[in-house]
Every structure is written in structure tokens, then in C-alpha cells.
Amino acid sequence: MILENKPLKPAPLLVVVASFDPNGNGKNDYDENNVAPLYDKESPIYGEQWAISKPQEVYDRFFGGEKSLMNFYKEMTHDKFWFYPVPIDHPDENSLDSGVLFVTVNIPHPSALRNTGDYNNETAAAKAIAEIVKACDPYIDFAKYDTDGDGVVRPTDLAIVILNAGYDRSSAEADNSFSTIICENGPTPSHRFMVHGTSQPTDVTMRGGVKVVRVSNMGEYRSVKVGLMTIGTPAHELAHNLGAQDMYSRWTPPADAEPRWPTPRRFTLMCSGNHICDGSMPAYLDPYQRVYFGWADETVAEEDGVYTLHSTLSGKYNVLKVTTPNPDEYFICEIRLKEGFETFLDNDENSKGGVLVWHVDEKINEEWFLKAQCVSSNRPNGQRHDLGNALKPRLGMEEIRDDDGNFVKFGPLYAEGSRASESYFFKSDDENTATFKSELYCGAASGSYSLNVFPEGVSKDFKLHIEVLDEPGEEMRVKVTRKDK
Ligand SMILES: [Zn+2]
Structure with missing residues (x-):
């Protein structure tokens, strides 16, 4: 196979850590003695989940440490391609000056949002991603990354990873004593709602009229055992954004799965x-x-x-x-x-x-x-x-x-x-x-x-x-x- 536009120069990366605050009061309403309202569809805090990462920790994992995602790509490509921290053009008092942004959106976590009125699985995920991307608009001048002037900011112009407050379903062990509903059975009471790591199309118009069209989307936590998301899943999803394809058995119904199929x-x-x-x-x-x-x-x-x-x-x-x-x-x-x-x-x-x-x-x-x-x-x-x-x-x-x-x-x-x-x-x-x-x-x-x-x-x-x-x-x-x- 031939790839027309090979990623041969480093791309800026924005890591967005997103909290969900449906009642919009700007604070975490989780109360360990009264968690039910987080799961009650009629409650104003249904689907509320807050990130608990620290900005510098997130930065170090992606860009700072010796075994960062940036160094992973540098090592694998012989410095032909890597993701570097995008400058935050308009930081507020809590922002780092590059690479990582924390945003809060006034909607429930997407796996809760899908249970409310107008949404289904797909449209809830799309809505949450769009809200989160839009929330980054005041901080970064996205238009300047549209270098070819076609109105589109592609992942090779500026890549985006969203870490959704809560667990990532692909690696977290669900709490089936709480629920058997997929992505509504996260392993801790404060973070029941989970997302699946994916590379997702989106369509969000930013200041200056440019569109963001694709992001990598995953949970903030990998699992109870490991804690915060490590670099493997982001590296995989970002590779998708560049055009990599999965090398495991996709779309095989579980009953028809062949566990000894010779994938790599x-x-x-x-x-x-x-x-x-x-x-x-x-x-x-x-x-x-x-x-x-x-x-x-x-x-x-x-x-x-x-x-x-x-x-x-x-x-x-x-x-x-x-x-x-x-x-x-x-x-x-x-x-x-x-x-x-x-x-x-x-x-x-x-x-x-x-x-x-x-x-x-x-x-x-x-x-x-x-x-x-x-x-x-x-x-x-x-x-x-x-x-x-x-x-x-x-x-x-x-x-x-x-x-x-x-x-x-x-x-x-x-x-x-x-x-x-x-x-x-x-x-x-x-x-x-x-x-x-x-x-x-x-x-x-x-x-x-x-x-x-x-x-x-x-x-x-x-x-x-x-x-x-x-x-x-x-x-x-x-x-x-x-x-x-
Ligand atoms: Zn994949």
C-alpha cells in the first residue's frame, strides 16, 4: 500500500483533559456518602465526573519523561516524526504554557449523556467530543495550523488527544456488581462512566473559521491497578490518526472468534x-x-x-x-x-x-x-x-x-x-x-x-x-x- 502524504515532519499535539460538570457549578459534586445522584438520570449531577490528573504529570507522560510518547515516536522513526507540545497561545492562570489543557464541559459524561432524551451512543460521543474541542478554542489559535489554507486542521497539522475523566473501557476491569451495562460500570463509585479508546472523526468550527476533523479519544484512567492512562493507547490511537490500521481481528463476532488466529x-x-x-x-x-x-x-x-x-x-x-x-x-x-x-x-x-x-x-x-x-x-x-x-x-x-x-x-x-x-x-x-x-x-x-x-x-x-x-x-x-x- 502507498500512503500519499507521509508524516515526515513533527506535529504539534494537544492533550485535553476533560471534566464533565452537568450542573455547571464549577465544582466536583461527588460525595462519597451520597453517590446515587451521579447515577440517577433525573438528577442535575447525573453523569458528573471530574478529572484528577495533575497537569505536569500529564505533560511528563506525553512529552517530558525519558519514556514519553514523544520519545517513543522519535525512537521508532529515527527522528523522522514525533509529536511535540503545542504552544498554549492564551493560557489562563491554571494552564501550562504548552501541550496540555484542562477543560470542563457542562454536559454529563458521554456514556451518561447517551441515556438522556435526544442522544444515542454515537451522537452522545460526537456531542461530547465537539463540546470538548470547542472548549479549547479560547486557548489556542487553531487557524494558524491550517498551513495549506483549505480550512481544515488535520491530525498532521495539529493532533488532539482527549482524556475523558473516568476509565478507559479497553483496559479497565468493569465492576459488574454495580452494573452490566457496558461503559456504565466503571470500577470506582466516583468514576462509573467509561469511554472506549478510539480515533474519531469530528467536525468543529473554531475561531478563524477552520475545522477540526479528527481526534483520538480515550479515558483518563487505564485501570485501578495501573492508575492514569499510560502512553500505549494514545500512541496506538494517534497512529490511527496518521493512517495506521489495526492488526487484530476486527469485526469477528465473539461466537466466531478464533483465539489462535495468527495476528502479529x-x-x-x-x-x-x-x-x-x-x-x-x-x-x-x-x-x-x-x-x-x-x-x-x-x-x-x-x-x-x-x-x-x-x-x-x-x-x-x-x-x-x-x-x-x-x-x-x-x-x-x-x-x-x-x-x-x-x-x-x-x-x-x-x-x-x-x-x-x-x-x-x-x-x-x-x-x-x-x-x-x-x-x-x-x-x-x-x-x-x-x-x-x-x-x-x-x-x-x-x-x-x-x-x-x-x-x-x-x-x-x-x-x-x-x-x-x-x-x-x-x-x-x-x-x-x-x-x-x-x-x-x-x-x-x-x-x-x-x-x-x-x-x-x-x-x-x-x-x-x-x-x-x-x-x-x-x-x-x-x-x-x-x-x-
Ligand atoms: Zn485501533
Whole structure:
């Protein structure tokens, strides 16, 4: 896939922490001895929820600390792209001078608002976002970020993350003894109403006539255990704002879910990688999307031979694209080491990382990538399709064995209890850790080995071997060999 406007210069970011004060008296009416009015639809304080973050803490998480969201993007992109704190042009006595704004809107939390008269789920979320964005208008001169003069402030001109007072539903454990209604069962009495982290379109006209059209929206709290929202979910949602796609099984009904479907799991920010260390040490994007954004150098291996890979922290991260006889399908090699933000990429302290091998199918991606279904296990046309961006782990796929119990090849799904630390290829004393052999791996839906589709004239015996010649390190060589039989 090709992205026309690649994010290759840093963008300002506004983090908005929003409190909900439906009776508009400007103070928190939560009373631990009388919480019922917060949940009573007839009460003037129904859906009231106040943020309790401190401005400097929020600032440090996003911009200030060593493991900030800003540094995450800098590290992942080699300083090609990051989010920096937007200047607050007109601060009041409580505002920081950049990056973070606290606003209060005189409506109930959106998950309460949806129960009142004129709103439903969708329109309540849209109304709350619009009110919150509008409340930022006096503080920032949005018009100056419309650099191309088309009246629209895009996320690459000025990105916005809204932290809604209350929990984020994607990571907080609900209190089902209070309620089973989704997003109305937050884990503490003062914060029962929750939102789901999303990247949301909006349409708010600001001073100077410019429109804000998209924001990332999530809860202020991650969970009772972790406390305030960490950087993983914002990094994921902001990547969406730039054009990244989810790499987990979207739109698969729970009854039809296949828990062993071979999504990339921890190895991308757009799958479970954003939750590593409770979201404080998220994984980078998968190499396919790092190339998509223009954040990685790509070497194309049209010929067999030895090629050199570089790790992210070496400052020379590159991906190797290994072509196949099917022009739509290729393999990607990259180094992933347990360093920097990826120190906890897997849970095995003996693992150092190594080379990951991915199988890309652009035919699948052309149809499904922009619909966020390129790796999904759903059945969009009544049946599942192969993955457009599939990790091929060294071990961890289900194993097909012969009658004597000898390993023959891998099946289409993950094995039960597969371990992320067994995904990498690298040179070691054990020769089995070094070589990827395509003929052992099949498409998740097609069950076709080596390639998902063999074009006319291409031998079904085509296979690709990638031998890693070095131990895990910032520079690793791989030897590419294609075979017809
Ligand atoms: Zn997502």
C-alpha cells in the first residue's frame, strides 16, 4: 500500500483533559456518602465526573519523561516524526504554557449523556467530543495550523488527544456488581462512566473559521491497578490518526472468534503490542506500516544473496523486502531487539530478540488494509481470507506431525501457549534457530504453503529460505535462497 502524504515532519499535539460538570457549578459534586445522584438520570449531577490528573504529570507522560510518547515516536522513526507540545497561545492562570489543557464541559459524561432524551451512543460521543474541542478554542489559535489554507486542521497539522475523566473501557476491569451495562460500570463509585479508546472523526468550527476533523479519544484512567492512562493507547490511537490500521481481528463476532488466529500479537503497536508493561513500554509498529509511513529504509532483495539488517537503536533500521514469483506477495525481514522501548518485547529474560520474518500479500491488503481487516479472522464475504501482513514465527504455530511423531510442517493457527520469545530467527549453537523455510508455513485461510497464491507458470515447489548468519545484535546478515524444488 502507498500512503500519499507521509508524516515526515513533527506535529504539534494537544492533550485535553476533560471534566464533565452537568450542573455547571464549577465544582466536583461527588460525595462519597451520597453517590446515587451521579447515577440517577433525573438528577442535575447525573453523569458528573471530574478529572484528577495533575497537569505536569500529564505533560511528563506525553512529552517530558525519558519514556514519553514523544520519545517513543522519535525512537521508532529515527527522528523522522514525533509529536511535540503545542504552544498554549492564551493560557489562563491554571494552564501550562504548552501541550496540555484542562477543560470542563457542562454536559454529563458521554456514556451518561447517551441515556438522556435526544442522544444515542454515537451522537452522545460526537456531542461530547465537539463540546470538548470547542472548549479549547479560547486557548489556542487553531487557524494558524491550517498551513495549506483549505480550512481544515488535520491530525498532521495539529493532533488532539482527549482524556475523558473516568476509565478507559479497553483496559479497565468493569465492576459488574454495580452494573452490566457496558461503559456504565466503571470500577470506582466516583468514576462509573467509561469511554472506549478510539480515533474519531469530528467536525468543529473554531475561531478563524477552520475545522477540526479528527481526534483520538480515550479515558483518563487505564485501570485501578495501573492508575492514569499510560502512553500505549494514545500512541496506538494517534497512529490511527496518521493512517495506521489495526492488526487484530476486527469485526469477528465473539461466537466466531478464533483465539489462535495468527495476528502479529505483541509485535506491533496496532495489535497487543500497545499494552506491553500496561502500556508504558509499547512495541513499535510492524515493519509493513513503518515502511508505509516512510519511517524505515527498505532494501529490496530481488536476487539471492547476503543482505545486512540494522536494528532500530543502531540508528540505521532497515527492512529487507524479499520478492517472490508472485508480484503481490513478498517477505519482510527486520531486526527486533530487546532494547529501548522494546526492552520487554517478550516475557523471557533469556531472549535477546533477533530477526522477524513477515509475509505480506498486497492483493489482500489492496482489498482489506484500509478497511482495517487485513489480518482479521472475520468472514466479510462469508469466508475468512489470508492475512495481508502475517508474522511467521520460528516456533509457536501448531505443529503437524507424521505417524512417528516427527515434525512435518506448521498448521495455519498458533499453538496453545505459544511464546513470543520463540518468534525470532538468529544464529546460535542450535542450527534450528537460524533458518526460515517458507515451505513449513501456510496461509491461515488458504492453507497454501510458501505462497498464498501460485500464479500461472510458477512451480508449486517454489520455496524461500532465509538463513540468519549472526547472533542477535544491532547488525545481522541474512542469506536469501529461492528454490524451485
Ligand atoms: Zn485501533
